[in-house]
Structure formats: structure tokens, C-alpha cells
Amino acid sequence: MTQKVGGPIPVRTTIFEAMSAKAVAHGAINLGQGFPDACGPQSVREAAARALLEGPHQYPRMRGTDALREAIGRHYAATQGLPFDPVGEIVVTSGATEALAAAIFALLGPGDGAIVIEPAYDAYAPLVRRAGAVPQFVRLQPPGWRIDRALLEAAVTPATRVILVNDPVNPTGRMLDAQEREAIRDVALAHDLLIIADEVWEEVRPNHRLHVSLAADPALRSRTVKIGSAGKIFQVTGWKVGWACAAPDLAARIAATHQYLTFTTSPALQQAVAEGLDGERGWLTGMRDEIEAGRAHLAAGLQSAGFALLPSEATWFLSIDLTASGIAIDDVSFCTRLVVQHGVAAIPVSAFFEGEDVPRNAVRFCHAKARATIDSALKRLARAKSDF
Ligand code: PMP
Numbered sequence: 001m002t003q004k005v006g007g008p009i010p011v012r013t014t015i016f017e018a019m020s021a022k023a024v025a026h027g028a029i030n031l032g033q034g035f036p037d038a039c040g041p042q043s044v045r046e047a048a049a050r051a052l053l054e055g056p057h058q059y060p061r062m063r064g065t066d067a068l069r070e071a072i073g074r075h076y077a078a079t080q081g082l083p084f085d086p087v088g089e090i091v092v093t094s095g096a097t098e099a100l101a102a103a104i105f106a107l108l109g110p111g112d113g114a115i116v117i118e119p120a121y122d123a124y125a126p127l128v129r130r131a132g133a134v135p136q137f138v139r140l141q142p143p144g145w146r147i148d149r150a151l152l153e154a155a156v157t158p159a160t161r162v163i164l165v166n167d168p169v170n171p172t173g174r175m176l177d178a179q180e181r182e183a184i185r186d187v188a189l190a191h192d193l194l195i196i197a198d199e200v201w202e203e204v205r206p207n208h209r210l211h212v213s214l215a216a217d218p219a220l221r222s223r224t225v226k227i228g229s230a231g232k233i234f235q236v237t238g239w240k241v242g243w244a245c246a247a248p249d250l251a252a253r254i255a256a257t258h259q260y261l262t263f264t265t266s267p268a269l270q271q272a273v274a275e276g277l278d279g280e281r282g283w284l285t286g287m288r289d290e291i292e293a294g295r296a297h298l299a300a301g302l303q304s305a306g307f308a309l310l311p312s313e314a315t316w317f318l319s320i321d322l323t324a325s326g327i328a329i330d331d332v333s334f335c336t337r338l339v340v341q342h343g344v345a346a347i348p349v350s351a352f353f354e355g356e357d358v359p360r361n362a363v364r365f366c367h368a369k370a371r372a373t374i375d376s377a378l379k380r381l382a383r384a385k386s387d388f
Contacts, residue, residue: 014122015122015347015348015351016032016033016034016122016347017033019032019033019335019339019345019346019347020032020033020345022336022339022340022345023339023345026339026340026343027343028339028343028344028345029343029344029345029373029376029377029380030345030366031344031345031346031365031366031367031369031374031377032335032339032345032346032347032364032366033345033347033366034170034237034315034316034317034366034368035237035238035366035368036235036237036316036366036368036369037368037369037370037373038235038290038368038370039235039236040234040235040236040276041234041276041280041283043275043276043279043280044234044236044272044273044275044276044280045236045272047271047272047275047276048239048268048269048271048272051267051268051269051271051272052268055267056267057267057268058267059263059264060264060265060267060270061264062255062258062259062263062264063090063091063092063255063258064090064091064092064243064264064265064270065092065267065270065271065274066086067270067271067274068092068241068243068270068271068273068274068277069086069087069090069092070086070274071273071274071275071277071278072084072086072090072092072228072243072245072277073085073086073089073090074277074278075277075278075281076213076226076245078281079203079281080202080211080212080213080216081216082213082215082216082226084226084245085248088248088251088252089245089246089247089248089251090243090244090245090251091243091244091245091251091254091255091258092241092242092243092264092265092270093242093243093244093258093261093262093265094240094241094242094261094262094265095229095231095239095240095241095242096198096200096227096228096229096231096232096242096243097123097240097242098240098242098258098261098262099227099228099229099242099243099244099254100123100124100127100196100198100227101123101127101130101257101261102244102254102255102257102258102261103196103225103227103244103246103254103257104124104127104128104130104131104133104162104164104196105127105130105131105257105261106250106253106254106256106257107161107162107194107196107225107250107253107254108128108131108132108133108161108162109131109132109133110131110132110133111132111133111134111159112131112132112133112134112159112160112161112162113133113134113135113136113156113157113159113160113161113162114128114133114134114135114136114160114161114162114163114164115136115137115138115152115155115156115160115162115163115164115193116128116135116136116137116138116164117137117138117140117147117163117164117165117166118137118138118139118140118352118353118354118358119140119145119169119171119172119349119352119353120137120164120166120352120353121166121170121198121352122351122352124164125137125354128164133161134159135354136155136156136157136160137155137353137354137355138151138152138154138155139151139353139358141359142310142321142359142361142362143310143311143321143324144311145169145172145174145310146177146180147176147180147183147184148179148180148183149183149186149187152183152184152187153187156187156191156193160191160193161193161194162193162194162195162196163184163187163188163193163194163195163196164195164196164198165184165195165196165197165198165214166198166199167181167197167198167199167201167211167214168199168201168202168204168205168211168313168314168315169201169314169315170200170201170315170317171315171317171319171347171349171352171362171364172310172311172312172317172319172349173295173311173312173313173314173315173317173318173319174311174312174313174314175205175209175211175313175314178212181212181214181217184214185214185217185219185220188220188223189219189220193223194223194224194225194250195214195220195223195224195225196224196225196227197213197214197215197224197225197226197227198227199211199213199214199226199227199228200227200228200229200231200232200242201232201314201315202228203232203233203284203287203288204232204287204288204291204314204315204316205288205313205314205315206288206292206313206314207285207288207289207292209313209314213226214226215245215246221247222247223247223250224246225244225245225246225250225254226244226245226246227242227243227244227245228242228243228245229241229242229243230242230269230273230276230277233276233277233284234273234276234280235287235368239266239269239273240265241265241266241269241270241273291316291367291368294367294368294369294371294374295312295318295367297367297371297374298318298365298367298374298378299312299318299367301374301375301378301381301382302318302320302365302378302381304382305378305381305382305385306325306326306382306385307320307325307381307385308320308321308324308325309321310362316366316367316368317364317365317366317367318364318365318367319349319362319363319364319365320362320363320365321361321362322334322360322361322362322363323361324361325385327388329388330348330350330360330361331348331349331350331360331361331362331363332348332350332351332360334346334348334363334388335347335348335363337384337387337388338363338381338384341384341387342380342381342383342384342387343380344377344380344381344384346363346364346365347363347364347365348360348362348363348364349362349363349364350362365377
């Protein structure tokens with residue numbers, strides 16, 4: 001007899017998991033899923049090892065250890081001039097993914113609408129649906145991928161409660177400019193909307209390009225949930241330590257939801273991240289320079305192999321434009337042939353969209369890899385170019 005399983009919402013395997021599986025099956029170089037070859041400052045890993053030996057080992061405070069919440073508060077005050085009260089305004093979660101889930105479940109209910117800006121990180125729409133709410137898509141177009149007020153306005157309905165914003169943007173590698181932030185602010189204020197600001201890539205940008213949080217806008221501070229991730233800051237994606245920062249009433253609702261998702265997060269990893277946020281701010285400068293060098297290296301190699309690039313300045317990603325590269329197939333066919341026949345895994349950007357008529361000419365590569373890995377991939381990509 002077959003067991004009846006599942007809920008009302010079909011959930012597919014993410015494109016990242018699927019492409020990583022193909023990369024393994026075909027012995028390909030994986031420039032698909034976003035994880036770096038490097039693994040963060042030694043001191044942070046040592047702190048984790050020490051904390052694992054010495055403990056504590058039992059459930060930490062539900063909202064996160066005092067040490068980590070205080071360190072997050074100091075970190076944002078120092079790096080973005082953006083203070084959060086560690087007691088009432090910070091909730092530590094098991095990765096930004098759990099912060100997103102807790103925020104979405106806390107702030108949206110059945111029938112509510114949430115604006116989801118495409119290309120969208122792939123967790124957003126499924127989580128919104130899990131809350132019983134409806135994703136209201138705003139579709140951006142390459143090559144600029146810019147948000148404007150009219151596009152946002154057109155998506156708002158009386159049911160809309162939340163705008164989900166990702167900045168810097170995965171997959172495009174863009175950072176929002178002041179006009180785009182203003183458009184978001186105007187629409188949020190005009191329609192009394194909350195903002196879930198997924199800012200996990202805030203530290204992964206050129207040193208001269210400062211990240212400006214939506215929560216730093218005094219008009220938005222009380223209606224914005226700012227989400228961060230130690231995985232991105234310290235290049236330890238597998239640790240899954242993240243957080244949500246928001247005004248006390250919103251933070252309390254998120255904390256209440258978080259109780260029944262994971263309740264808490266490894267105390268050793270929280271301790272290590274706390275020490276890193278206080279002690280390794282200097283390391284971030286070098287990290288950013290290295291990431292920029294990797295981006296420039298992959299970009300130059302792709303261009304000399306004949307691929308046209310889309311603009312990208314932050315995150316671990318950059319994209320090529322297939323049409324402008326003279327390649328007449330869509331992104332999914334390109335990525336499938338690239339991994340199977342040429343041994344390089346990449347991500348089709350159409351996976352960050354839903355529905356019909358989505359842009360199918362962009363392919364995302366992760367450049368946060370060892371130089372030798374990028375060089376081997378570039379050799380394969382140069383050979384592949386003549387085949388498409
Ligand atoms: N949001 C965005 C935009 C991301 O790119 C990622 C990770 N790829 C996450 C959230 C999830 O972060 P974490 O691994 O901390 O759950």
C-alpha cells in the first residue's frame with residue numbers, strides 16, 4: 001500500500017542541488033552552486049574547535065547566545081552605523097534560510113501577498129506559499145536588472161503585506177543604487193508594507209562600494225527585517241549561522257516562529273562567529289580584495305574566450321549573456337550541455353524566475369574558487385565556446 005505523503009505545495013529539488021549532483025555525476029568543475037574554495041579565517045575555525053572541546057554543549061538561548069547577539073549589534077554599529085539592541089532586536093537562526101522562513105511565517109498569513117523581485121533567490125516563493133501567502137512577482141530585465149517604482153507599484157494589491165528584497169543580489173551580483181532603494185521606500189511607505197531585506201551578501205563587495213542597508217533609512221527602520229549570514233561573511237556556508245534584526249515587535253514575532261523551526265543553533269559555531277565578528281573585521285578587507293581578483297580573473301578569461309558578460313560587482317557570482325555571446329540556445333540547454341559534454345557546471349538564471357516568457361539568456365558562474373580551478377574551467381569553457 002502506498003502511503004499518502006506531502007502537503008498542498010509541490011516543492012522541487014533546488015537547481016543548486018540538481019546541478020551539483022550533475023557536476024559529481026559527470027566529474028565536472030563545479031562553478032554552479034555558490035560556495036567558495038576558501039574557508040574563512042583560521043581564528044574563527046580555531047574558536048569553533050575550542051568551543052567544541054570546552055563546551056557548553058546544551059541548548060543555547062532561543063534567540064541566540066548573548067555573546068553572538070552582542071557581537072552582531074557591535075558589528076552593524078561599526079560597519080554600517082546601524083545599531084540593533086542585542087536583547088530585543090536580534091534573533092540568531094540556523095542560517096539566513098531559517099531567518100527567511102521565520103520572518104516570512106511570522107509576517108505573512110493565508111491570503112496575504114508578498115512582492116518577490118525576479119530574478120529571486122529560490123527560497124522566497126516556496127516559503128511565501130508555505131505561509132499560505134501569495135508571491136506577487138516583479139520581473140526585472142537584463143542587462144540592467146533595475147528595480148523601478150512603476151514596476152513595484154504595478155504588483156501591489158490590497159493584499160500585499162511585505163516586499164522581499166535581496167541586496168546585493170544573487171544571482172546577478174548587482175548592488176541596488178540609491179534610486180532603487182528610494183523606489184522601495186516610497187512604495188513601502190505609500191502602501192504600509194513591511195520589508196524583508198535579505199542582505200546576506202553585504203560584506204561580499206568591492207572595498208570601495210559600501211553596502212547601504214534598507215534598515216539604515218530612518219523611515220524604514222521600524223518596518224524592515226534585516227537578514228544576515230555568517231556563512232557568507234566568513235566563507236563557511238556549511239555552518240548555517242544566520243540572523244534576523246528588526247524592531248522589537250517584529251523581532252518578537254520572528255523569535256516566536258523560530259521556536260518551532262529550529263529553536264536554536266550550535267553554541268560552538270555561535271561562539272566562533274561572535275569572536276570572528278569582533279576580531280576579524282580586518283580580515284574582511286583582504287577577503288574582499290581576493291574575491292574581486294577572482295571575479296576579474298574569471299571575467300577576463302570568459303571575455304577572451306568570446307563570452308559577453310552581464311554587469312556584476314558583488315557576491316560570488318557573475319553571469320554571461322548567451323545572446324550577446326552569439327549563442328542561440330537557452331540557458332538550461334546550455335548548462336546541460338556544458339556540464340555533460342564539457343565538464344563545467346553553471347546555473348541557468350531562468351531558474352530564478354517562475355512562469356512564462358522569462359529571460360533565458362543568462363548563465364551564472366561562481367568565481368569564489370581557487371585560481372587553478374578557475375583556470376581549468378576557463379580552458380574547458382574556451383573549448384566549449386566553439387561548440388555552441
Ligand atoms: N539568501 C541569499 C540571497 C543567498 O544567496 C543565500 C545562500 N546562497 C541565502 C539566503 C541562505 O544563506 P544561509 O546559507 O545562511 O542559509
